[in-house]
Amino acid sequence: MSFDKFNDMIEMLYRLATEDIPPFAIIKDLFEFIDKRRDGLLDLTEWMDAFSKFSNPNEKKRYILSIIIFIDQ
Numbered sequence: 181m182s183f184d185k186f187n188d189m190i191e192m193l194y195r196l197a198t199e200d201i202p203p204f205a206i207i208k209d210l211f212e213f214i215d216k217r218r219d220g221l222l223d224l225t226e227w228m229d230a231f232s233k234f235s236n237p238n239e240k241k242r243y244i245l246s247i248i249i250f251i252d253q
């Protein structure tokens with residue numbers, strides 16, 4: 181997933197949650213944190229590494245939703 185698609189996804193999720201969208205710099209930092217290979221693209225391995233640490237059931241639901249959205253892109 182490119183940064184543009186990631187940014188669009190984050191903005192969409194915040195709109196759906198009726199929350200204020202974080203500043204661009206925060207979204208960019210999050211993308212760079214997940215992008216361990218530093219190739220400017222997020223792959224499924226990087227995505228799973230970033231979000232597989234959550235153990236709260238509610239977090240797992242959000243995690244599964246995020247994977248579905250990631251795959252759909």
